[in-house]
Amino acid sequence: MEIVREGVKKLREKGVKCFVVIGGIGNMVNSTVRGILKLYEIDTKWKSELYRFPKIPEKIHRKTIVFVYGWFGLWNDDLCSVDAAKTVCKNLFQILETTKNVKIIIGMRGDLYTKYKNELEEYSSLFSNKMIIDFEIFCNKYLRDFDELKEDCIISGCRCNDLTYDMLENGGDELIGMPLKVNVISKHHYSDVIDSYIKDNDILKAMKVHFTALHENEKPIYEWLMYICLKGHFSRTESFDKDLVRKLKFGIELSSFDEHYAHLRRYTRVSVSERRYVFWDPFIYICAFHHLYEKDKSKIMNHCNVDAILQLVRPTSWENKTPSSYVEVSADDEDVKLFRKRLLELNLLNKYKEHPLVQDAH
Numbered sequence: 431m432e433i434v435r436e437g438v439k440k441l442r443e444k445g446v447k448c449f450v451v452i453g454g455i456g457n458m459v460n461s462t463v464r465g466i467l468k469l470y471e472i473d474t475k476w477k478s479e480l481y482r483f484p485k486i487p488e489k490i491h492r493k494t495i496v497f498v499y500g501w502f503g504l505w506n507d508d509l510c511s512v513d514a515a516k517t518v519c520k521n522l523f524q525i526l527e528t529t530k531n532v533k534i535i536i537g538m539r540g541d542l543y544t545k546y547k548n549e550l551e552e553y554s555s556l557f558s559n560k561m562i563i564d565f566e567i568f569c570n571k572y573l574r575d576f577d578e579l580k581e582d583c584i585i586s587g588c589r590c591n592d593l594t595y596d597m598l599e600n601g602g603d604e605l606i607g608m609p610l611k612v613n614v615i616s617k618h619h620y621s622d623v624i625d626s627y628i629k630d631n632d633i634l635k636a637m638k639v640h641f642t643a644l645h646e647n648e649k650p651i652y653e654w655l656m657y658i659c660l661k662g663h664f665s666r667t668e669s670f671d672k673d674l675v676r677k678l679k680f681g682i683e684l685s686s687f688d689e690h691y692a693h694l695r696r697y698t699r700v701s702v703s704e705r706r707y708v709f710w711d712p713f714i715y716i717c718a719f720h721h722l723y724e725k726d727k728s729k730i731m732n733h734c735n736v737d738a739i740l741q742l743v744r745p746t747s748w749e750n751k752t753p754s755s756y757v758e759v760s761a762d763d764e765d766v767k768l769f770r771k772r773l774l775e776l777n778l779l780n781k782y783k784e785h786p787l788v789q790d791a792h
Protein backbone atom coordinates (compact mmCIF):
# COMPACT_ATOMS: atom_id res chain seq x y z
CA MET A 431 0.00 0.00 0.00
CA GLU A 432 1.04 3.54 -0.75
CA ILE A 433 1.17 4.66 2.88
CA VAL A 434 3.52 1.79 3.78
CA ARG A 435 5.95 2.73 1.00
CA GLU A 436 5.77 6.36 2.08
CA GLY A 437 6.65 5.30 5.63
CA VAL A 438 9.64 3.27 4.48
CA LYS A 439 10.86 6.18 2.38
CA LYS A 440 10.64 8.46 5.38
CA LEU A 441 12.47 5.98 7.56
CA ARG A 442 15.30 5.74 5.03
CA GLU A 443 15.83 9.48 4.87
CA LYS A 444 19.13 10.62 6.25
CA GLY A 445 18.83 12.08 9.71
CA VAL A 446 15.43 10.58 10.40
CA LYS A 447 15.96 8.48 13.49
CA CYS A 448 12.49 8.59 14.90
CA PHE A 449 9.04 9.22 13.59
CA VAL A 450 5.53 9.12 14.91
CA VAL A 451 2.56 7.60 13.12
CA ILE A 452 -0.71 9.19 14.17
CA GLY A 453 -4.26 8.13 13.36
CA GLY A 454 -7.78 7.88 14.74
CA ILE A 455 -9.12 4.74 16.41
CA GLY A 456 -9.44 2.12 13.72
CA ASN A 457 -7.31 3.91 11.15
CA MET A 458 -4.95 0.97 11.16
CA VAL A 459 -1.96 2.73 12.72
CA ASN A 460 -0.48 -0.46 14.13
CA SER A 461 -1.02 -2.60 11.05
CA THR A 462 0.40 0.17 8.85
CA VAL A 463 3.53 0.34 10.99
CA ARG A 464 3.85 -3.45 10.90
CA GLY A 465 3.75 -3.20 7.11
CA ILE A 466 6.45 -0.51 7.19
CA LEU A 467 8.67 -2.64 9.44
CA LYS A 468 8.29 -5.69 7.25
CA LEU A 469 9.20 -3.84 4.08
CA TYR A 470 12.09 -2.02 5.77
CA GLU A 471 13.46 -5.33 7.05
CA ILE A 472 13.41 -6.77 3.55
CA ASP A 473 15.04 -3.64 2.12
CA THR A 474 17.79 -3.22 4.68
CA LYS A 475 18.24 -6.51 6.58
CA TRP A 476 17.56 -4.66 9.82
CA LYS A 477 15.50 -6.30 12.55
CA SER A 478 12.43 -4.91 14.25
CA GLU A 479 11.19 -5.16 17.81
CA LEU A 480 7.72 -4.32 19.12
CA TYR A 481 7.02 -2.96 22.57
CA ARG A 482 3.66 -2.24 24.13
CA PHE A 483 3.67 0.91 26.24
CA PRO A 484 5.01 1.32 28.89
CA LYS A 485 7.48 -1.48 28.09
CA ILE A 486 10.73 -0.39 26.55
CA PRO A 487 13.85 -2.15 25.35
CA GLU A 488 16.48 -2.75 27.99
CA LYS A 489 19.28 -3.42 25.60
CA ILE A 490 19.15 -2.68 21.94
CA HIS A 491 21.38 -3.99 19.18
CA ARG A 492 22.50 -2.07 16.16
CA LYS A 493 20.39 -2.18 13.04
CA THR A 494 17.14 -2.45 14.91
CA ILE A 495 13.88 -0.55 14.52
CA VAL A 496 11.88 -0.23 17.70
CA PHE A 497 8.11 0.20 17.47
CA VAL A 498 6.32 1.39 20.60
CA TYR A 499 2.51 1.19 20.52
CA GLY A 500 -0.45 1.38 22.91
CA TRP A 501 0.61 4.72 24.38
CA PHE A 502 -1.18 5.76 27.60
CA GLY A 503 -3.18 2.52 27.68
CA LEU A 504 -4.34 -0.38 25.56
CA TRP A 505 -7.97 0.73 25.23
CA ASN A 506 -7.93 4.41 26.15
CA ASP A 507 -5.75 6.69 28.25
CA ASP A 508 -5.20 5.91 31.90
CA LEU A 509 -5.06 9.43 33.33
CA CYS A 510 -2.16 8.43 35.57
CA SER A 511 0.05 7.39 32.66
CA VAL A 512 1.69 10.73 31.83
CA ASP A 513 4.70 10.04 34.04
CA ALA A 514 5.15 6.65 32.43
CA ALA A 515 4.96 8.32 29.01
CA LYS A 516 7.70 10.75 30.03
CA THR A 517 9.88 7.90 31.24
CA VAL A 518 9.39 6.01 27.99
CA CYS A 519 10.27 9.11 25.98
CA LYS A 520 13.37 9.69 28.09
CA ASN A 521 14.52 6.13 27.50
CA LEU A 522 13.85 6.24 23.78
CA PHE A 523 15.75 9.51 23.62
CA GLN A 524 18.71 7.91 25.36
CA ILE A 525 18.68 4.93 23.03
CA LEU A 526 18.96 7.27 20.06
CA GLU A 527 21.77 9.20 21.73
CA THR A 528 23.85 6.19 22.70
CA THR A 529 23.28 3.54 20.03
CA LYS A 530 24.25 3.81 16.42
CA ASN A 531 22.02 2.57 13.64
CA VAL A 532 18.82 2.42 15.60
CA LYS A 533 15.48 3.85 14.56
CA ILE A 534 12.26 4.28 16.45
CA ILE A 535 8.62 4.43 15.38
CA ILE A 536 5.99 5.68 17.79
CA GLY A 537 2.38 4.74 17.03
CA MET A 538 -0.16 6.99 18.71
CA ARG A 539 -3.91 7.67 18.62
CA GLY A 540 -4.56 11.13 17.18
CA ASP A 541 -6.81 12.37 19.97
CA LEU A 542 -4.31 11.28 22.61
CA TYR A 543 -1.43 12.89 20.75
CA THR A 544 -3.29 16.20 20.81
CA LYS A 545 -4.24 15.77 24.45
CA TYR A 546 -0.72 15.04 25.72
CA LYS A 547 1.47 16.88 23.21
CA ASN A 548 2.33 19.66 25.64
CA GLU A 549 3.09 17.28 28.50
CA LEU A 550 5.75 15.64 26.35
CA GLU A 551 7.17 18.94 25.11
CA GLU A 552 10.57 18.16 26.59
CA TYR A 553 10.93 15.27 24.14
CA SER A 554 9.49 17.06 21.14
CA SER A 555 12.45 15.95 19.02
CA LEU A 556 10.99 12.43 19.07
CA PHE A 557 7.81 13.81 17.55
CA SER A 558 9.19 16.14 14.91
CA ASN A 559 8.77 13.68 12.04
CA LYS A 560 5.10 12.86 11.71
CA MET A 561 3.02 10.69 9.46
CA ILE A 562 -0.71 11.16 9.77
CA ILE A 563 -3.08 8.41 8.69
CA ASP A 564 -6.37 10.08 7.98
CA PHE A 565 -9.71 9.23 6.53
CA GLU A 566 -8.82 10.11 2.93
CA ILE A 567 -5.99 7.62 2.70
CA PHE A 568 -8.22 4.61 3.17
CA CYS A 569 -11.64 5.96 2.39
CA ASN A 570 -11.84 5.10 -1.29
CA LYS A 571 -10.32 1.67 -0.95
CA TYR A 572 -12.62 0.71 1.87
CA LEU A 573 -15.74 2.05 0.28
CA ARG A 574 -14.85 0.10 -2.86
CA ASP A 575 -14.34 -3.10 -0.86
CA PHE A 576 -17.60 -2.48 0.87
CA ASP A 577 -19.45 -2.01 -2.38
CA GLU A 578 -18.11 -5.34 -3.59
CA LEU A 579 -19.19 -6.99 -0.41
CA LYS A 580 -22.69 -5.64 -0.79
CA GLU A 581 -22.87 -6.77 -4.40
CA ASP A 582 -21.82 -10.29 -3.43
CA CYS A 583 -24.20 -10.60 -0.51
CA ILE A 584 -26.54 -13.54 -0.97
CA ILE A 585 -28.02 -13.66 2.49
CA SER A 586 -31.74 -13.25 2.24
CA GLY A 587 -33.06 -10.45 4.35
CA CYS A 588 -29.62 -8.82 4.81
CA ARG A 589 -30.06 -5.07 4.65
CA CYS A 590 -26.45 -4.23 3.78
CA ASN A 591 -27.55 -2.73 0.47
CA ASP A 592 -29.45 -0.05 2.37
CA LEU A 593 -26.20 1.16 3.95
CA THR A 594 -24.92 4.30 2.28
CA TYR A 595 -21.62 6.20 2.18
CA ASP A 596 -23.33 9.04 3.90
CA MET A 597 -24.30 6.90 6.90
CA LEU A 598 -20.72 5.68 7.31
CA GLU A 599 -19.17 9.09 6.87
CA ASN A 600 -21.50 11.27 8.88
CA GLY A 601 -22.57 9.11 11.80
CA GLY A 602 -22.22 9.87 15.49
CA ASP A 603 -19.11 7.70 15.45
CA GLU A 604 -16.76 10.12 13.72
CA LEU A 605 -13.90 9.34 16.11
CA ILE A 606 -13.78 5.84 14.66
CA GLY A 607 -11.82 5.35 11.45
CA MET A 608 -13.52 4.18 8.29
CA PRO A 609 -11.44 0.98 7.88
CA LEU A 610 -12.52 -0.29 11.28
CA LYS A 611 -16.17 0.61 10.75
CA VAL A 612 -16.27 -1.24 7.45
CA ASN A 613 -14.44 -4.22 8.97
CA VAL A 614 -16.87 -4.48 11.85
CA ILE A 615 -19.90 -4.24 9.60
CA SER A 616 -18.43 -6.79 7.19
CA LYS A 617 -17.78 -9.29 9.95
CA HIS A 618 -21.37 -9.03 11.08
CA HIS A 619 -22.89 -8.92 7.65
CA TYR A 620 -25.86 -11.02 8.41
CA SER A 621 -26.74 -9.84 11.86
CA ASP A 622 -28.49 -7.09 13.77
CA VAL A 623 -25.36 -4.91 13.53
CA ILE A 624 -26.36 -3.74 10.06
CA ASP A 625 -29.96 -3.02 11.07
CA SER A 626 -28.77 -1.02 14.08
CA TYR A 627 -26.23 0.87 12.02
CA ILE A 628 -28.86 1.88 9.48
CA LYS A 629 -31.05 3.11 12.32
CA ASP A 630 -28.51 5.02 14.44
CA ASN A 631 -25.39 5.45 12.27
CA ASP A 632 -23.25 4.67 15.26
CA ILE A 633 -20.93 1.68 15.36
CA LEU A 634 -20.49 1.60 19.14
CA LYS A 635 -24.26 1.62 19.65
CA ALA A 636 -24.73 -1.07 17.01
CA MET A 637 -22.21 -3.37 18.72
CA LYS A 638 -23.81 -2.76 22.11
CA VAL A 639 -27.17 -3.82 20.68
CA HIS A 640 -25.45 -6.83 19.16
CA PHE A 641 -24.05 -8.00 22.50
CA THR A 642 -27.53 -7.68 24.00
CA ALA A 643 -28.91 -9.93 21.24
CA LEU A 644 -26.07 -12.42 21.84
CA HIS A 645 -27.01 -12.56 25.49
CA GLU A 646 -30.50 -13.64 24.52
CA ASN A 647 -29.67 -15.96 21.65
CA GLU A 648 -26.21 -17.40 22.19
CA LYS A 649 -25.52 -17.47 25.87
CA PRO A 650 -22.25 -19.48 25.97
CA ILE A 651 -20.61 -17.25 23.35
CA TYR A 652 -21.87 -14.18 25.16
CA GLU A 653 -20.53 -15.44 28.47
CA TRP A 654 -17.09 -16.18 27.02
CA LEU A 655 -16.92 -12.69 25.52
CA MET A 656 -17.92 -11.07 28.80
CA TYR A 657 -15.39 -13.25 30.62
CA ILE A 658 -12.69 -11.97 28.25
CA CYS A 659 -13.94 -8.42 28.74
CA LEU A 660 -13.81 -8.62 32.53
CA LYS A 661 -10.44 -10.38 32.70
CA GLY A 662 -9.03 -8.44 29.74
CA HIS A 663 -8.06 -11.71 28.00
CA PHE A 664 -8.36 -15.48 28.20
CA SER A 665 -5.31 -17.68 28.46
CA ARG A 666 -4.96 -21.41 28.89
CA THR A 667 -1.74 -20.96 30.80
CA GLU A 668 -3.47 -18.91 33.47
CA SER A 669 -5.99 -20.33 35.86
CA PHE A 670 -9.64 -20.15 34.85
CA ASP A 671 -11.45 -17.80 37.23
CA LYS A 672 -14.17 -20.10 38.54
CA ASP A 673 -14.96 -17.69 41.30
CA LEU A 674 -15.81 -14.93 38.82
CA VAL A 675 -17.91 -17.31 36.71
CA ARG A 676 -19.86 -18.36 39.81
CA LYS A 677 -20.42 -14.77 40.95
CA LEU A 678 -21.76 -13.80 37.53
CA LYS A 679 -23.91 -16.93 37.39
CA PHE A 680 -22.31 -17.92 34.07
CA GLY A 681 -22.58 -21.49 32.81
CA ILE A 682 -19.24 -21.71 30.95
CA GLU A 683 -16.48 -24.11 31.93
CA LEU A 684 -12.84 -24.21 30.92
CA SER A 685 -13.42 -27.29 28.75
CA SER A 686 -16.23 -25.61 26.78
CA PHE A 687 -13.86 -22.99 25.31
CA ASP A 688 -12.84 -25.32 22.48
CA GLU A 689 -16.33 -26.27 21.46
CA HIS A 690 -17.29 -22.61 21.12
CA TYR A 691 -14.06 -21.39 19.60
CA ALA A 692 -15.13 -21.47 15.95
CA HIS A 693 -17.87 -19.01 16.75
CA LEU A 694 -15.69 -16.94 19.08
CA ARG A 695 -13.25 -16.33 16.26
CA ARG A 696 -15.56 -13.69 14.84
CA TYR A 697 -14.81 -11.59 17.93
CA THR A 698 -11.36 -12.62 19.05
CA ARG A 699 -7.83 -13.23 17.90
CA VAL A 700 -4.80 -14.84 19.46
CA SER A 701 -2.15 -12.45 20.64
CA VAL A 702 0.87 -14.47 19.56
CA SER A 703 3.43 -12.75 21.74
CA GLU A 704 1.39 -13.23 24.89
CA ARG A 705 -0.42 -16.45 23.95
CA ARG A 706 -3.74 -14.97 24.93
CA TYR A 707 -7.17 -14.71 23.40
CA VAL A 708 -8.21 -11.07 23.11
CA PHE A 709 -10.81 -9.14 21.15
CA TRP A 710 -9.63 -8.77 17.55
CA ASP A 711 -9.48 -4.98 17.93
CA PRO A 712 -9.28 -2.86 21.10
CA PHE A 713 -12.41 -1.07 19.89
CA ILE A 714 -14.46 -4.30 20.07
CA TYR A 715 -13.26 -4.61 23.64
CA ILE A 716 -14.53 -1.08 24.26
CA CYS A 717 -17.94 -2.03 22.80
CA ALA A 718 -18.20 -5.09 25.07
CA PHE A 719 -17.18 -2.96 28.04
CA HIS A 720 -19.84 -0.33 27.20
CA HIS A 721 -22.48 -3.04 26.84
CA LEU A 722 -21.71 -4.57 30.21
CA TYR A 723 -21.45 -1.19 31.86
CA GLU A 724 -24.83 -0.11 30.58
CA LYS A 725 -26.36 -3.39 31.69
CA ASP A 726 -24.89 -3.45 35.17
CA LYS A 727 -22.34 -0.88 36.30
CA SER A 728 -21.62 -2.73 39.52
CA LYS A 729 -20.45 -5.80 37.57
CA ILE A 730 -17.77 -3.70 35.93
CA MET A 731 -16.78 -1.83 39.07
CA ASN A 732 -16.62 -5.00 41.19
CA HIS A 733 -15.15 -7.48 38.74
CA CYS A 734 -13.55 -5.90 35.68
CA ASN A 735 -9.79 -5.63 35.38
CA VAL A 736 -8.55 -2.43 36.99
CA ASP A 737 -6.69 -1.17 33.91
CA ALA A 738 -9.85 -1.09 31.78
CA ILE A 739 -11.75 0.86 34.45
CA LEU A 740 -8.94 3.37 34.86
CA GLN A 741 -8.87 3.89 31.10
CA LEU A 742 -12.55 3.92 30.22
CA VAL A 743 -14.46 5.19 33.26
CA ARG A 744 -14.50 8.84 34.37
CA PRO A 745 -16.43 10.25 37.34
CA THR A 746 -19.61 12.19 36.55
CA SER A 747 -18.05 15.23 38.22
CA TRP A 748 -15.30 15.10 35.61
CA GLU A 749 -17.76 15.89 32.81
CA ASN A 750 -17.82 19.56 33.70
CA LYS A 751 -14.06 19.80 33.55
CA THR A 752 -13.33 18.12 30.28
CA PRO A 753 -15.50 16.82 27.45
CA SER A 754 -15.55 13.07 27.74
CA SER A 755 -14.39 11.03 24.81
CA TYR A 756 -16.72 8.92 22.68
CA VAL A 757 -15.19 5.78 24.15
CA GLU A 758 -15.52 6.76 27.82
CA VAL A 759 -18.36 6.12 30.26
CA SER A 760 -19.20 8.06 33.40
CA ALA A 761 -19.70 6.79 36.91
CA ASP A 762 -21.70 8.38 39.72
CA ASP A 763 -20.57 8.46 43.34
CA GLU A 764 -22.06 5.07 44.23
CA ASP A 765 -20.17 3.28 41.47
CA VAL A 766 -16.96 5.14 42.18
CA LYS A 767 -17.23 3.99 45.81
CA LEU A 768 -17.33 0.36 44.70
CA PHE A 769 -14.16 0.84 42.71
CA ARG A 770 -12.36 2.65 45.52
CA LYS A 771 -13.22 -0.21 47.83
CA ARG A 772 -11.61 -2.61 45.38
CA LEU A 773 -8.49 -0.52 44.96
CA LEU A 774 -8.19 -0.42 48.73
CA GLU A 775 -8.47 -4.21 48.95
CA LEU A 776 -5.91 -4.60 46.18
CA ASN A 777 -3.61 -2.15 47.94
CA LEU A 778 -3.60 0.09 44.86
CA LEU A 779 -5.35 3.15 46.27
CA ASN A 780 -2.12 5.00 46.82
CA LYS A 781 -0.74 4.16 43.40
CA TYR A 782 -3.76 5.73 41.70
CA LYS A 783 -4.44 8.53 44.15
CA GLU A 784 -4.12 11.13 41.39
CA HIS A 785 -6.71 9.46 39.18
CA PRO A 786 -10.02 11.42 39.15
CA LEU A 787 -11.92 8.23 40.03
CA VAL A 788 -10.03 8.27 43.31
CA GLN A 789 -9.12 11.90 43.80
CA ASP A 790 -12.51 13.50 43.06
CA ALA A 791 -14.65 10.91 44.81
CA HIS A 792 -16.27 11.77 48.11
Ligand SMILES: [Zn+2]
Nearest residue numbers: 583588590619
Ligand atom coordinates in the same frame (compact mmCIF):
# COMPACT_ATOMS: atom_id res chain seq x y z
ZN1 LIG B 1 -25.33 -8.40 3.34
